[in-house]
Amino acid sequence: MKLVIIEGTGKRDTIKKYLGTGYEVIATGGIFRDLQKNALSVDIEDNYKPKYVVPTAKKDLVKKIKDKAERAEDILIATDPDREGEAIGYHLAYILGIKPDQAHRIVFNEITKGAVSRAVDAPRAIDMDLVHAQQARRILDRLVGYKLSPVVSKKIKPKLSAGRVQSVTLKLVVLREREILNFKPEEYWDFGAWLSKLQITNDKLQIKEELEFLASLVTGQDGKKIKLVNKEQVDAVIAGVAGAQYIVKEVRRSITRKHAPAPYTTSSMQQDALNRAGLSLKRCGMAAQELYQGVKIDGVPVALVTYIRTDSVRVAPEAQYAAKDYIIGRFGKDYAPEKFNFYKSKKSAQDAHEAIRPTNIENTPDKVAPFLNSDQLKLYRLIYNRFLASQMSEATFNSVSVDIDANNYGFRVTGRTPIFDGWMIAYGEVKSEKSKVKSEDEKEGGESENDLDCKELPRFEEGDVLKFLRLDFAQKFTKPPARYTEATLVKAMEEAGIGRPATYNPIIQNIMSRFYIEKDGKNVKPTELGFVVVDLLEKYFKDIMDVEFTAGMEEKLDEIAYEKRDWVAVIDEFYKPFAKEVETAMEGQDNVKITLEVTDTPCSKCGKMMVVRMGRFGKFLACPGFPECRNILPADKPVGKCPDCGKDIYKRKSKKGRYFYGCSGYPDCKHVSWDPPAPA
Numbered sequence: 001m002k003l004v005i006i007e008g009t010g011k012r013d014t015i016k017k018y019l020g021t022g023y024e025v026i027a028t029g030g031i032f033r034d035l036q037k038n039a040l041s042v043d044i045e046d047n048y049k050p051k052y053v054v055p056t057a058k059k060d061l062v063k064k065i066k067d068k069a070e071r072a073e074d075i076l077i078a079t080d081p082d083r084e085g086e087a088i089g090y091h092l093a094y095i096l097g098i099k100p101d102q103a104h105r106i107v108f109n110e111i112t113k114g115a116v117s118r119a120v121d122a123p124r125a126i127d128m129d130l131v132h133a134q135q136a137r138r139i140l141d142r143l144v145g146y147k148l149s150p151v152v153s154k155k156i157k158p159k160l161s162a163g164r165v166q167s168v169t170l171k172l173v174v175l176r177e178r179e180i181l182n183f184k185p186e187e188y189w190d191f192g193a194w195l196s197k198l199q200i201t202n203d204k205l206q207i208k209e210e211l212e213f214l215a216s217l218v219t220g221q222d223g224k225k226i227k228l229v230n231k232e233q234v235d236a237v238i239a240g241v242a243g244a245q246y247i248v249k250e251v252r253r254s255i256t257r258k259h260a261p262a263p264y265t266t267s268s269m270q271q272d273a274l275n276r277a278g279l280s281l282k283r284c285g286m287a288a289q290e291l292y293q294g295v296k297i298d299g300v301p302v303a304l305v306t307y308i309r310t311d312s313v314r315v316a317p318e319a320q321y322a323a324k325d326y327i328i329g330r331f332g333k334d335y336a337p338e339k340f341n342f343y344k345s346k347k348s349a350q351d352a353h354e355a356i357r358p359t360n361i362e363n364t365p366d367k368v369a370p371f372l373n374s375d376q377l378k379l380y381r382l383i384y385n386r387f388l389a390s391q392m393s394e395a396t397f398n399s400v401s402v403d404i405d406a407n408n409y410g411f412r413v414t415g416r417t418p419i420f421d422g423w424m425i426a427y428g429e430v431k432s433e434k435s436k437v438k439s440e441d442e443k444e445g446g447e448s449e450n451d452l453d454c455k456e457l458p459r460f461e462e463g464d465v466l467k468f469l470r471l472d473f474a475q476k477f478t479k480p481p482a483r484y485t486e487a488t489l490v491k492a493m494e495e496a497g498i499g500r501p502a503t504y505n506p507i508i509q510n511i512m513s514r515f516y517i518e519k520d521g522k523n524v525k526p527t528e529l530g531f532v533v534v535d536l537l538e539k540y541f542k543d544i545m546d547v548e549f550t551a552g553m554e555e556k557l558d559e560i561a562y563e564k565r566d567w568v569a570v571i572d573e574f575y576k577p578f579a580k581e582v583e584t585a586m587e588g589q590d591n592v593k594i595t596l597e598v599t600d601t602p603c604s605k606c607g608k609m610m611v612v613r614m615g616r617f618g619k620f621l622a623c624p625g626f627p628e629c630r631n632i633l634p635a636d637k638p639v640g641k642c643p644d645c646g647k648d649i650y651k652r653k654s655k656k657g658r659y660f661y662g663c664s665g666y667p668d669c670k671h672v673s674w675d676p677p678a679p680a
Contacts, residue, residue, distance in 0.1 A: 003072035004106075004120075005065065005092055007079045011111055014294030014301040015078070018113040019120070024072070026065060028079070032058040033091040035138065040146050042139050044575070047568045050139055052091070062095060069096045074104075076123060081107040081353060082309055082502055083137075083561065086130040093126055100126035109316075110359045111294060111303030133561035136570055140164060140553070143575060144544065147582045151540070152533055155591045160533070161514060165499050167537055168550045170511050172492055174526045174534045176484055183480035189228035190476055191217040191237060193411055194469040195246055195404070199458040211458040214472060215246075215402075219410030226409075234473055237409065241471070244406035248464040256399040256416065260423035262313040262343035263355035263390040264383055266501035267494040269308070272386070274487035274522070277378040281486045281505045287375040288356075291383075297371045303359055304368065305383055309502040310353040311494075313343040315390075319357055323391040326361045331425060337393045346494075357387040385426045392423035402460045415457040483523035497551030515614045529614065532592050540585035543578070596624070605631045634664070640677030645669040649677050 002023050006015060009027040016025045033052050035041035043049040054062050069075055077092050079085035089105050098104055105126050106119040141164050148162035196212045220226040221240060228234050264272070273284035288308040294301040320340045327336045343355075358380075365381040372380060397416040404411040418424075484492065490504045499507055508524075511517050516530035526534070534545070543549045553574070559565040597612040603623040610621040612635060619635035638648035642663040649671075652662050663671040 001072055002074045002076060003068050004076045004078050007085060007088060008289070008293055010290065011293035011303065014111050014303050015116060017301055018111075018116045024068065026068060028065070028088060028092070029058075029061065031084075031088060032062060033095065035142055040142065042142055044143075048139055048143075048571050048575070050135065054095075065092070066096065076120060077105045077126075078107070078119070080309075081109055081307055083130050083134040084502060086127055087134040087138075090126050090128070090131045100128055100131075109353050110306040111292065112359045129564055130561050132567040133557050136560055136567040137557055139571060140574065143571075144578070147578070148537070148541070148544070151582065151585045152536060154586065155536055155588075156529070156532055157594065160529075162533065162537060163510065164544065164553075165503065165550060166507050166511050167534070167541075168498055168545055168547055169489070169493060169507050170516050170526070170530055171534050171538070171545055172496070172547070173484055173489065173511075173517050173524060174531055176481060177526050177531075180480040180483065185477040185479070187229055188476050188478065189231075189234050189473055191228055191234060191471070191473040193217075193241070193246065193406070193471055195466040196469055197458040197460070197464065197466055210467070211456065212469065213413055213415075213457055215404050215411035215413040217409060218403075218412045221408040223408075223410070228473075231475070238471065238473075241406045241409055244409070244468075246404050246406045246411070246466040246468055248402060248460050248462055248466065249405045249410075250403040251460045251462055252401045254399050255419065256397045258395045258397070258422075258424070260341055260389050260392055260394065261386065263315060263357050263387045265311050265313060265355060266309050267311070267490050267504065269356055269379075269383065270490050270504065271487040272382055273379055274485055277382060279375060279378060281490070281508060283375050284379060285505050287373075287379040290376055291380055295368075295371055295376065297368060302363070304363060304380055306355075306357050306359060307353050308356055310356060311501050312345050312353055313355045314345065315357060315387075316354055319354075319361075320391060322361050323388065327388070327392055331392075334420070335392050335422065335425065337391075341391060343390070355387070355390075356383055358384050361388070389423040389426035392426060393420070395422035395424045396420045400457060400460065402457075404466065413457065417456065483520065483525055485522050486524060489524060496547045497554055498547060500554065515619075527614075528594060528597070532594055536592060539590075540588070541578075541581055543581075598624075601633070603629060603631050605629055638664070642669060642671050643677070644671045651676070 004015065004019065004023055004025045006012065006025060006027050007030055009029055012025050012027050016023070019025065033054050035050055036053050037055065039051075041051045041053075043051065075096060075098065077089040077098075079089045079092070085107075086105075090100060092098075093100055093102075093104065103123040103125055106123050108115040108119040144164040145161065148167070149160065152160040152162050192214045194212060194214050196210045198208055199211045217226060217228075217237065220237075226237075228237065262268075269288070270281055270284050273279040273287075274281070279287065288305070291305045292303060292308045294303040296302075317340075324336045324340070363384075365377065365384050368380065369377055396419040398419055399414070399416040401412065401414045404413070482488075486508055489508060493499045493504055493507070508517075511530075512519075512524070515527055516533060517524045517526050538545050556565065556570050560567045560570060599610050599612060599621060601610045601621060602608070603610055603625070606623060606625050606629045608623055608625050608629070610631075610633065611624050612619055613622045614620075621633040621635055623629040623631040634650040634652065636650060639651055639661065640649040641647070642649050642665065645663060645665050645668075647663055647665040647669065649661050650664055652660055661673045661676055663669040665671075
């Protein structure tokens with residue numbers, strides 16, 4: 001019997017199915033040997049030597065793995081195909097007495113029979129460069145966390161913590177919020193003219209129709225680009241075009257092409273999951289993991305997507321050939337490009353894995369829909385359609401740009417109609433584009449892949465005299481930058497080069513769990529505590545809080561992994577100046593006092609106005625008379641009345657993270673329910 005050791009328990013059945021008899025599969029459940037939980041666990045004086053331990057909760061599992069390994073004729077370490085997986089593989093080898101240079105490590109990017117079979121036939125040694133890179137990251141994060149946390153705890157309030165990448169991510173959110181707070185709106189005016197032209201819309205029957213369209217003002221009477229910023233300027237234009245003839249001055253026609261988007265990376269998948277399917281990072285991560293590990297289809301576990309932690313847009317040739325055959329069979333040969341589409345990964349990408357794609361192009365979303373829950377289906381449909389589109393031909397359009405003169409003022413209308421929908425058919429029907437005046441805010445929003453539900457323009461020729469219908473103008477004000485959502489924060493982290501695909505979600509959840517940021521609808525914003533922490537760290541730790549410095553550290557970790565750079569030297573170069581900054585910060589006498597938010601809710605026991613405080617499970621209202629008065633209330637509003645005692649019911653969160661509805665009369669009234677109370 002051969003023993004195969006994996007990480008996640010969820011994919012055990014899928015892998016076992018493909019391996020068949022002669023193999024036993026056991027899962028570590030993730031990390032099982034790590035730095036000590038309540039100690040630095042790094043010997044700074046001995047080249048930053050880590051002290052690893054097996055936590056009590058994992059000791060029985062480790063004993064079970066050892067027992068099975070002793071009876072196995074061969075051991076295959078099949079932990080995840082990333083740095084953390086390689087490090088877990090190293091720890092497995094260590095506890096089982098396997099030398100890292102022995103060929104026991106196997107990897108596969110997708111859980112399919114072919115991929116698993118090929119991996120089993122090609123074991124390799126543990127890649128110690130990847131292990132060292134992961135170990136360096138872990139030690140760096142431990143050193144920073146254990147040295148920074150006492151600083152913020154001493155100077156702000158007890159039991160606070162800070163981290164390396166988490167702190168600079170928090171800074172991004174704080175900087176954006178300050179941009180919003182300091183933003184001064186500027187006035188501007190959209191200005192256009194509704195015009196029409198008689199157009200033959202049916203050649204055979206010679207049916208004519210007045211086609212209306214909106215042309216936007218682009219140049220003044222001097223021929224220069226014009227921007228209207230007050231009502232006086234608008235009135236001047238109104239007077240200037242009064243009674244004018246609107247004459248077509250120039251018509252520019254072209255065929256434009258729109259290339260298919262690249263298949264998903266972790267970051268782009270997370271962004272689309274929120275923006276197009278309404279899935280939070282947490283829900284997206286859970287659904288993606290389940291699709292990767294395998295779901296039961298007709299009672300048989302099937303992994304539907306490839307590895308979901310990647311920054312690469314590379315696609316395996318066999319997947320491209322399979323996609324091409326499918327595209328030709330379903331849509332026709334014109335929809336498959338003559339040469340495969342290739343996409344360039346970002347410079348910072350590790351490119352260790354493929355892009356995220358379906359493991360089998362024949363498993364269409366409609367085919368597997370009966371076997372998936374709502375989140376799984378939403379995400380799978382996104383992944384499937386994105387990959388399918390990425391392998392299809394370009395979409396082509398007849399594009400037109402028309403310049404119109406009115407008393408030397410220049411107006412312009414643009415539009416396009418589809419010639420060939422190409423890859424866009426994977427996102428649904430493509431329609432022609434409507435002419436419209438777009439404000440600057442609308443332009444910043446960009447265009448979605450299939451947002452082309454637009455109005456047809458008439459046929460223009462130079463010298464055409466157009467019928468004037470009415471002017472269209474509106475006062476606008478520039479808007480501040482939008483708050484980050486979880487998805488746009490991931491995008492900002494990726495663009496800044498901080499974090500890696502496997503760390504985006506944990507980092508954001510980390511600073512949210514510490515109440516440094518909070519949700520405001522779909523957006524995230526810093527709390528008062530978040531502002532204070534950033535300001536303090538900025539004062540003493542310029543490098544830690546510098547985005548470019550943090551991105552540079554990610555590059556150095558990559559160099560350890562792929563260029564065999566010495567991991568001890570990388571840590572030493574960072575730690576020595578950092579330790580001096582910690583010493584300076586601890587000696588400073590500038591403790592910070594957080595201003596508590598006072599509410600309009602009086603304390604029912606002493607009458608003082610309750611204040612907002614942060615606890616283990618979020619915000620709550622507390623009496624400022626503490627410790628003399630210990631009255632507390634939930635911070636949120638009641639959702640109903642208790643059917644047992646008539647007091648208010650509040651939505652609360654259990655220690656395991658599940659929401660329930662409990663009576664405010666606890667402990668006298670112990671009414672709880674998993675379902676919200678009926679409306680009054």
